[in-house]
């Protein structure tokens with residue numbers, strides 16, 4: 178046997194061992210504390226300060242993975258994970274990621290792996306159809322919604338200035354403003370900062386009682402900025418805010434943007450997956466007025482992080498914003514094929530479409546719909562249980578599967594006391610290791626969020642977590 182053959186035989190044995198471990202891990206995942214139970218710097222203290230000079234065995238490395246790394250992991254694939262938004266995965270997605278890693282292709286251009294480009298094009302058409310988006314949109318995969326939103330704002334800036342900022346930088350006469358609701362995700366502020374617009378150019382538009390943007394407040398803010406000599410550039414509407422999955426009304430927002438000549442981006446990072454359910458498509462009303470739209474299959478469509486679906490109307494403007502063509506990237510097919518390196522920020526691209534292909538085919542559209550409907554039904558029943566329990570209260574509408582609630586025992590009405598009581602309750606629940614939930618503040622009030630969207634979550638998990646929350650609250654007193 179040659180050295181290479183020996184190496185590959187060892188790889189075969191190790192890969193089989195790993196796959197066995199992976200299947201066991203997913204089967205036994207509920208045995209682990211959901212939130213990592215380690216102290217800051219605990220893990221780094223167990224890692225040698227310098228790299229090994231001699232080769233180490235797979236057995237040793239894998240053992241250290243189990244002993245040192247695993248205890249420091251939060252188990253996002255646990256059915257008792259209700260924190261943030263899920264980054265849910267599924268067996269077909271994991272298998273595809275193994276193939277992607279094995280192929281190890283860098284898919285920046287059509288020529289660097291034609292199948293990756295063409296599968297991505299087809300997957301984006303499938304997603305567009307599945308998610309009820311108009312055919313006027315063309316899709317491309319990005320790593321995250323943050324990147325997609327940045328691409329959108331950069332394209333808006335370039336289109337508005339006739340591509341002048343890319344060429345010449347900003348001129349003093351350019352005083353742009355951007356708009357998003359006060360509940361919008363922090364990635365919008367980050368994008369505005371990176372795009373060179375200055376975070377003070379971002380206006381926080383007021384929300385209504387349901388935490389959705391008030392269109393009239395947007396209109397008024399734009400008018401005030403126009404009167405003060407600013408150039409309103411773009412608005413970002415949230416289809417599902419991070420705090421409470423509030424749904425900004427796209428049609429009136431789109432009409433206001435059209436009237437004032439603003440670019441409109443829709444951030445549907447989490448809730449966009451629910452659009453594969455026709456009964457929720459009312460939320461999309463007016464989406465045809467948007468210039469760009471993003472949602473994350475890596476949140477609620479069983480596809481490993483990272484995988485963000487970005488849709489644009491004006492492909493030419495996108496490509497003109499990002500295209501560069503040094504000699505070493507020129508290929509014979511230019512002009513006849515898509516080179517996705519020009520559709521976003523980075524040059525190098527992972528082969529992300531493969532996992533989508535595996536997931537969509539393995540579940541089928543109907544299978545995906547059933548799983549989402551199951552999550553939505555679990556959430557509806559859990560919201561009802563909270564509503565019926567006089568010691569707890571629901572803090573926001575539940576349009577999808579994010580439940581915002583707090584503990585509010587009789588006789589305790591001081592807002593500061595309630596905030597600290599709920600913070601203590603949340604910490605006690607999470608440190609039990611049995612479930613993991615996170616919080617937000619709604620109108621300044623500490624609010625516990627429970628997002629029921631983990632791939633394997635069932636009623637038994639929700640009920641056990643609800644018991645845990647109630648019994649912890651009872652034990653705590655005030």
Ligand SMILES: Cc1ncc(COP(=O)(O)O)c(C=O)c1O
Nearest residue numbers: 321322323362364418419444446
């Ligand atoms: C509404 C919303 N937009 C954007 C993001 C950022 O997503 P990503 O991590 O893909 O950048 C999130 C993350 O949770 C989100 O909830």
